[in-house]
Amino acid sequence: MLKLRGILNQRLLEAMAKALPLPQAVDPLLRPATKPEFGDFQANGAMGLAKVLDSPPRQIAQAVVDHLQVDDLCCPPQVAGPGFINLTIRPEVLAAEVQGRLKQPRLGVPMAEPRQRVVVDFSSPNIAKEMHVGHLRSTIIGDCIARVLSFRGHQVLRLNHLGDWGTQFGMLIAHLKNVAPQTLAGQENLDLGDLVEFYRQAKGCFDEDEVFQERSRREVVQLQAGAPESLRAWGLLCQRSRQAFQAIYDRLDVQLLERGESFYNGALPGVVEALEQAQLLVTDDGARCVFLQGITGKDGRPLPLIVQKRDGGYNYATTDLAAIRQRLTSPEAGGEGAERVIYVTDAGQSDHFAAVFQVAQRAGWVPPGCRLQHVPFGLVQGADGKKLKTRSGATVRLRDLLDEAVERARHDLVERLAQEQRQVTGEFIESVATAVGMAAVKYADLSQNRTTNYQFSFDRMLSLQGNTAPYLLYVYVRIQGIARKGGPLETPGPAAIYLNDPQELHLARQLLHFDEVILELEKDLLPNRLCTYLFGLSQSFNRFYDQLPVLKAPTQLRSTRIALCRLTAETLGLGLDLLGIKTIDRM
Numbered sequence: 001m002l003k004l005r006g007i008l009n010q011r012l013l014e015a016m017a018k019a020l021p022l023p024q025a026v027d028p029l030l031r032p033a034t035k036p037e038f039g040d041f042q043a044n045g046a047m048g049l050a051k052v053l054d055s056p057p058r059q060i061a062q063a064v065v066d067h068l069q070v071d072d073l074c075c076p077p078q079v080a081g082p083g084f085i086n087l088t089i090r091p092e093v094l095a096a097e098v099q100g101r102l103k104q105p106r107l108g109v110p111m112a113e114p115r116q117r118v119v120v121d122f123s124s125p126n127i128a129k130e131m132h133v134g135h136l137r138s139t140i141i142g143d144c145i146a147r148v149l150s151f152r153g154h155q156v157l158r159l160n161h162l163g164d165w166g167t168q169f170g171m172l173i174a175h176l177k178n179v180a181p182q183t184l185a186g187q188e189n190l191d192l193g194d195l196v197e198f199y200r201q202a203k204g205c206f207d208e209d210e211v212f213q214e215r216s217r218r219e220v221v222q223l224q225a226g227a228p229e230s231l232r233a234w235g236l237l238c239q240r241s242r243q244a245f246q247a248i249y250d251r252l253d254v255q256l257l258e259r260g261e262s263f264y265n266g267a268l269p270g271v272v273e274a275l276e277q278a279q280l281l282v283t284d285d286g287a288r289c290v291f292l293q294g295i296t297g298k299d300g301r302p303l304p305l306i307v308q309k310r311d312g313g314y315n316y317a318t319t320d321l322a323a324i325r326q327r328l329t330s331p332e333a334g335g336e337g338a339e340r341v342i343y344v345t346d347a348g349q350s351d352h353f354a355a356v357f358q359v360a361q362r363a364g365w366v367p368p369g370c371r372l373q374h375v376p377f378g379l380v381q382g383a384d385g386k387k388l389k390t391r392s393g394a395t396v397r398l399r400d401l402l403d404e405a406v407e408r409a410r411h412d413l414v415e416r417l418a419q420e421q422r423q424v425t426g427e428f429i430e431s432v433a434t435a436v437g438m439a440a441v442k443y444a445d446l447s448q449n450r451t452t453n454y455q456f457s458f459d460r461m462l463s464l465q466g467n468t469a470p471y472l473l474y475v476y477v478r479i480q481g482i483a484r485k486g487g488p489l490e491t492p493g494p495a496a497i498y499l500n501d502p503q504e505l506h507l508a509r510q511l512l513h514f515d516e517v518i519l520e521l522e523k524d525l526l527p528n529r530l531c532t533y534l535f536g537l538s539q540s541f542n543r544f545y546d547q548l549p550v551l552k553a554p555t556q557l558r559s560t561r562i563a564l565c566r567l568t569a570e571t572l573g574l575g576l577d578l579l580g581i582k583t584i585d586r587m
């Protein structure tokens, strides 16, 4: 109801100007009504004016109402409580809005003005290590944020800041030379088996064997110096990891542009130089660092952000500073020209980003109007409230986790099909199980407020009851079923929608809130808001459909109800798509 809200706001401003002796315009504080019985909107502005105008807020509200011209849109406005103005949109206005949405694929969501260039840095697992549930959260939440921003018309760059550089490559290359020297000579294809196991072995050697440690250190130096053989070994390791990551992204249907840490290697000395020139750099015990403002350690002294270690090496923070410069530099100068950069990682990295952002600010690398934003999320926990582990205590592999979701979805489906005595093809079972399994994993994550920890539970996420993906998908399927029985849900002609029954009105109102929910999500980057909305919408639809006949309703009512069915399906479809979830027509 963004458009209606905008008009009402304007009318309130006009009424206030006429009714109240105010030197300048004051915000009427128009908000969605806190309870349905108060109508659609309430204006809370009168309360704040009592002091200035030296009169009781109810009286102020009444004066505004006396001058308010909204008959074309609202039922007569009511002054309520201490001085709220309650506004209820007239049913025929709601009907016209519903009609308008049916012709509009954006369902009332305007394009952003101005459109921005936005970088979303998400997923970002580390080479030769397993992509873990934290990366899964980042991937799912980051993808949703990127989808919503693109839908709003922003130009979104989805960057995968892969951990593809660092001292760990020394031991990995040293180990690779031990176990597969032929590969490095180019004589054999590399088959490392499980790369994570390979990492464990390398780490084992490193921890136990001093000679190996020394070799690893030399390998790092050689790699950093660009020795061809080292680069080849590094490339092979990255290639293997990349394939494993890509398989996960394909299953999740997530697009990312790889822009690993190594991409910024050449820019690292420049970071230190620029900080030096900005006179921010201090040498502390041989390390080059910037002392932070307002970020202190336990002893109350400012903490340093180290950008170059004593041995001359650079670190995670240096790379992030180089990345910020690259992302905020204009395209003409070879950068990304982003106006907003969003980092989706676990809350454990909040301090890191606060420090890095501060240094970038102080170095003058953040042009006015540009925004760096960390979007933190909580931990994924097992049913015991501890970090998610397999039964044997090992870390959960994402591949296995997704497999299990699909497997359980398949099991539930087969059981239900047997109960309902339905005959279907194996292909049907496969595609539904895959869609439901993936949807369940994504939705379980997105429907939680991301800032809190969340408990991972296959049983809960796959349930057909409650705020789950299967519940929402089922409502969508239900509506497709109506369309199959009753013929396509055609858009009714003009004036064919009459909202009368409370269930119809309630559903229509909820449908019309979609635009506001998307704008809110764009602002606070909390996907759970959209989930809560879609869940509420689905519940309203189920009540509507359980209580009112649709296909068997008399002609006049039928077209209205079919229109509501259709708009519900479209809203669910678009909403789920923005969450990165694919709908299915049958299940």
Ligand code: ARG
Pocket (backbone or CB within 6 Å): 121, 123, 124, 125, 126, 161, 162, 163, 320, 323, 343, 345
């Ligand atoms: N690779 C990091 C990790 O696994 C995440 C990187 C996030 N992005 C960034 N620009 N620092 O924790």
